[in-house]
Amino acid sequence: MAEAALKRADADETVHVALGDRAYDIRIGRGALDETGASARALGARKVGIVTDANVARAHLPRVMESLKRAGIDASAVTVAPGEASKNLGTLGEVVDHLLAARIERGDLVLALGGGVVGDLAGFAAAVLRRGVRCLQAPTSLLAQVDSSVGGKTGVNSRHGKNLIGAFHQPSLVLADVDALDTLPEREFRAGYAEVAKYGLLGDEAFFAWLEGAHGGVFGGGPERIEAIAASCRAKAAIVARDELERGDRALLNLGHTFGHALEADVGYDGSRLVHGEGVAIGMAMAFRFSAALGLCGTDDAARVERHLAAVGLPTSAKAIPGGVSGADALLEHMRQDKKVEGGALTFILARGVGQAFVARDVDPAKVLGFLERELG
Template identity: 80%
Template structure:
């Protein structure tokens, strides 16, 4: 099995992330989890602390641990509950304590095996463990493969909002194994697709048009899925290389997130009601409708975005969230805790059309409130 996996990994697509002496590669292909041991050993590790959740552990942990031990590495695992609730300071303390108990040292590796929650949590744990241990990201969800595993953003949530406690900590390698997506629940795959569509909506209208034509093939798997993942990773890698710490155009990657994060906070991160990618889908549709309402984007572009997201099965309105959400004023209060707020002033990613997104600073809160009221009416 190892020889076959090695052959498959040799066919992996490589996307470089250029950050000087902290540069790394994203490998995209099949059979990569079976190569995690060889890849970790090549990075010079002696011990590897795997951080994963209960669902991913059942599906993928045995073969990862087998790969690590076959490579002669001392491997241990910390398993956390699945879901957004694990992105907390209490859970972070548990993970760090488990890694310390396993005697993971500075020259060793933390391996983040899972979706966005595990990637953010494990990456943050690696950033503070012994004041910084290297991290290998092995994303097992579409959302994590195209977004959260790349770029070094790590963190946990606060009762005040999402991702408000964290650090930038770039991985040493990303292994995006396409095989892992074959076990992903359909709802989770659809949610990850929202982040794929995002890259077209930011600044690549040709990519968005391709997704409109070929989304069924992306969902079915095969070359079109791999191409979409690689295109998304290339887009994010280019932005991260230009603006690692989000002082400029990296903020564009938050298209839809100001609305989406507010909705997630409002449902108290209840994954049964709303998962992150669904929040992003609603948020992107809202961002385009808000842009149209402000006279910035054509109405037909806002309708086009909403129509495509709805076609693939994603929600596009806060009214689609089971159990409903709070009133407009409460949602606006959630937005005031957004990471992009500067001097108390609201920042949104808006658009002048498909593929024409931009950072809008100091957005009039009264206009946001009126728009939210219209969305909830």
């Protein structure tokens, strides 16, 4: 993995998502946002409705608007508040109203300019606007570049749980500008790295081993950064092409998410206490510890996962969440609202080792509760 990776790493990368007539490319490289106008024109759009948040707007919106202007494309932008709290039906309605007022038509584009929250919100708005408008994803966070912008999952949160209202709506193109990552707060970059590590943990031990040695370059902006993003996108693209609607092994992409989403819900999606990638990091460490407790993998595998996540500054235990969490019973109740629950049965992504994740259906709630009680101490 490492030698081949570094041979490619200095160049921009294009990853193809093979979905028949819904296929699209992920373009990864420096200055990709400057291609926005040319890309929108190539897709045949006359107008672009941009959805972004206040932080991203300050950093990147003028550059994107100028690119669209140079391409002769009319554009307007709607700006939402940063953070998970914007992923709700009320904000969705405001975004759709703006896009309708801007007369965005079916042949035009909705541009998601931002991180995972903006991508999910804008993608869902595109899915329901006029019963379906094309979407161009321009992810500006590491988490969005390697995960949420790819695969067509869109949606908003409910008081019952995370991402419970949404639709599958594949983008027409993803532009992943690695230069945009230089503007991220360190905490956000670390949180996104949890999703990078996930791809090694769920099915590619060689990639995880490469990350153990190369994470300094990923964080430092070296050539390893482009390759880590491209490798993550290749892994996700392959899974999405096999299982677009998450009826089979696409569920593997939820490694760490059953625990993580429960923790996010428990803190009320308060980003000052826990952001999504931190929840995923804790969730992955918990998934490996739970797997070890069930005798599925060794305690050395669980320790290896914790060691690497801790080395990059990510939390690995619910005890690390400021203010703590409600308790084992409350977390289990949150898990019962997980999207993977079928017929009331709990589904987890567990592991037989690093790179050997699998979908475990109908997990005994009593074993989950006992594990949570031990975790919370």
